[in-house]
Amino acid sequence: MNEQQQTLWDFMQQQSDKLATQTLQHIGLTFVSLFIAVLIGLPLGILISRRQKLSGPVLGVAGILQTIPSIALLGFMIPVLGIGAKPAIAALLLYALLPIIRNTYTGITGVDAAVKEAAVAMGMSKWQVLFKVELPLAMPVIFAGIRTATVITVGVATLASYIAAGGLGEFIFGGISLNNTNMILAGAIPAALLAILFDFLLSRLQKLNLKKVKTAATAMPFVLILLSSFYLLPSAYGSKLKAGFTPEFMGRQDGNLGLQSKYGLNIRTVVISDAVMYKAAYEKQLDVISGYSTDGRLKAYDLVVLDDDKKIFPPYYAAPIVRENSLKKFALLEKILNLLAEKINDSTMTALNYKTDYLHQSPERVAKDFLVANKLWKPARNGNNGIVRIGSKIFGEQYILASIYSMLIKGYSDYDVVTKTGLGGTKICFDALTNDQIDFYPEYTGTGLLAILQPSPKTIDSLTHSKEATYNYVQKEFEKKYNIKWLKPVGFNNAYALMMRKKQAKDLNIKTISNLKRYLEIK
Amino acid sequence: MIKVEKLSKHFGKIKAVNGISFEVKEHENLILLGTSGCGKTTTLKMINRLIEPSGGDIFIGGKNIFEQQPEVLRRGIGYVLQNNGLFPHYTVAQNIAVVPQLLKWDKKRTEKRVSELLEKLHLSTDYLNAYPNELSGGQQQRIGLARALVADPPVLLMDEPFGALDNVTRSKIHAEFKALDELKRKTIIMVTHDVQEAFELGDRICLMDKGKIVQEGTPTELLFNPENRFVKSFLQEQRLQLEFKTIRMYDIWKWLPTQPPKGGAGLAADTSFWSGLEYFKFEAAETINISHKESHEIRSASFEQLMSAFYQYKKQLAHE
Structure with missing residues (x-):
């Protein structure tokens, strides 16, 4: 335990620059959104307390916004507002709206009718009633709403890193992808502390003597603006092209770190989710992205892979990795899974991915079509001789592979199958496997080497030039360390790759990563 | 001072106030009396424009209140609410x-x-x-x-001002209310459903029912000359007590025995008959002395003599 804390502390010290930037971004993002939400929500709450007929529709719409999953809401924002701060702030403020509007409305309508009547009868104007009586009396309820909104916003703001808006989510999601607990905690703990801290500070503000509320209320906008400005501080330096890398890519030796150390590539970078990255490149929000070489969107969005002329991206050959215990339990399993060995090459996989990602065919349909075309398909036997649990990571290719395996197992054996698809990143998938939550999932040799085994840089250097060497190494080590067996590779190599728009790459005459570096260095 | 003309207020089809007219003289205390839903509170709130009427006119000090800005009007009218409405x-x-x-x-x-x-x-x-x-x-x-x-x-509107208080506190405040010199300079309209309170505090009473004024007059007029059966039955339950409280010693003066006063303290002739009875009860006196301010005459009566005078007074009213 002590050792664990030590290393977390080390990590945080080591990354203190990044941590500070991300924390400031997080605070800034939270308060810009909150500030705008208050600016919109408070008057709206007052308005619907005046015109009760509007209260139903307004609260209804705000309620519906609240129920949209945050990642989906961020996704909706991209076509309208692009990537980066704007859509993130817009999405966050929509989440913060409901508690603010509702509490303002409830607070004001909750003011004792006799008190309101007295205020009017004393000869106060509408505005005087509002500012002297209704708002001060509703203030505790309104404040409670702002507190709720703050906590929600701090939490949801972690997702902003998916669309290149920064914040502590970069560490959290990077850590999940990289199987790096310290990195996750370095993002999660400050985020949780921020939520607690802001809630506490607002509660103090709320408890201030009623007389001081006025001062507090006037000070509040300034505090909010000050905190908001944190967000604008970073993002000072720039370059000709803008890159968008996934959180995973950012922290990997065979990712951004390697690009910097081996190529000396220095490019303005934002962190972004791979779910929106390709589209952002297509829409010219980004120029260079870190994609996967078999991704269907490569074809869909007319992107081109830059040649890795210094070979920093290790081979990522896909193969199912299975618990030894499961292989014993399901005697036929190994044979069935190996049916797929060497059946899918790079271009086949890209085409399959294209069908799901771009033509929006279901992974099941794509899987069946593929099996039928390769004469591997057999109708399901609907057996009940035990249940095989298949896992998959949260992207299209894994869904397809999981579907193919599921159909093969059902067709060639009496086992039943459950699929647990969409297990976040490598860490979540691999933890599920080692904790006996799933029996197998498709993994990549490079990921097994760099994200799970994490050997010394020397070992990595000696292995990553060769497909076989990498495969043999991970097979041996997984067997030894985790009792997990690598079956035969499926055939394709889904390696990391830098991509650009075809047209831009052609115009700038960039074919390799070294070309890119040279272009960036020309003043 | 306050003049209300053909005032109405309709809430949809319901005529909460149906074309009522009345006047309040300067420094007078008018009570709007009635059961819940009779329109008394609605009437009161139209006078400071908390409720806008459907028709009719209101003049305060000769000025039409609907020609004034509501906020300015309200700052010139005191308003007391049942649940105090303090901030x-x-x-x-x-x-x-x-x-x-x-x-x-x-x-x-x-x-x-x-x-x-x-x-x-x-x-x-x-x-x-x-x-x-x-x-x-x-x-x-x-x-x-x-x-x-x-x-x-100059004007004070009171909406059930003592309605939320317990009986002991209420009678205490009633006493203070009557004694407060500030209030003697005010023209007051007070809404209440409490008959006792109306009789105790009001110079005149408007008894309302279903949005209309059934009878308007002094407490004595309402009590002894009811316009119709509604007024009579409205007061029936507490009639005896109301009569005791409404009748002054002046009213029964001529039936009091003219015998010379005996020992003990006396009462002024403008006190209520009720106070006289209380005197017997609490002071355990055999007789009381009553002094007439104008004639400087003092008369003395025992409990039986006082009661007899009361009945003779009533008999005479019945013959009028």
């Missing part, structure tokens, strides 16, 4: 000073007036910085009254 976030001093603040009085003038009122209402200045929820119901109601009186408006 919970204001101290007692701030609560009382609401109207002066709206009228932009200077600080000294406000402070002076506030402490003056507190004294008149028998409230300690220690309460100035207290918040309403720290006070008793009776004290809160007094603060509510002070708030209405602070700018010395």
